[in-house]
Amino acid sequence: xxxxxxxxxxxxxxxxxxxxxxEKTGEEGGQSPQEKEQHQFYNQMMAVHDEVMPxxxxxxxxxxxxxxxxxxxxxxxxxxxxxxxxxxxxLQYADGGMMMWMREVQPLDQLRQSMSxxxxxxxxxxxxxxxxxxxxxxLTSLDAAKQLLDSLN
Numbered sequence: 576x577x578x579x580x581x582x583x584x585x586x587x588x589x590x591x592x593x594x595x596x597x598e599k600t601g602e603e604g605g606q607s608p609q610e611k612e613q614h615q616f617y618n619q620m621m622a623v624h625d626e627v628m629p630x631x632x633x634x635x636x637x638x639x640x641x642x643x644x645x646x647x648x649x650x651x652x653x654x655x656x657x658x659x660x661x662x663x664x665x666l667q668y669a670d671g672g673m674m675m676w677m678r679e680v681q682p683l684d685q686l687r688q689s690m691s692x693x694x695x696x697x698x699x700x701x702x703x704x705x706x707x708x709x710x711x712x713x714l715t716s717l718d719a720a721k722q723l724l725d726s727l728n
């Protein structure tokens with residue numbers, strides 16, 4: 576289990592470092608109005624990611640904390656065990672959602688190689704919706720896990 580935790584933290588560290596290389600700010604000098612608009616909306620999308628990415632370590636810690644509680648409570652009733660298991664699943668789902676979104680989102684430079692301005696803007700809008708859902712899942716699962724852990728202590 577410790578090896579899994581270490582690997583998770585290493586993976587998160589690598590992802591955080593790589594996130595900085597995603598098309599965030601870019602040079603806007605000499606860009607067309609369309610390119611500036613693309614940058615603006617892409618950066619807004621990435622700002623949502625950047626807001627919740629630092630919380631991923633907390634998500635992992637809470638997952639581990641709930642797993643430890645579950646192991647320490649072998650005689651817990653079925654309702655309590657189910658509540659803990661569902662909260663762990665929600666945390667894992669939120670984590671998986673962020674990882675999947677980061678793997679799938681395309682850098683702006685790459686989009687410009689194969690898409691029109693309208694297609695790029697539609698893509699960014701779709702990804703904005705996805706990353707907002709990821710954010711919601713992360714924040715909701717974190718709050719539920721904190722409340723559950725508090726009630727178990």
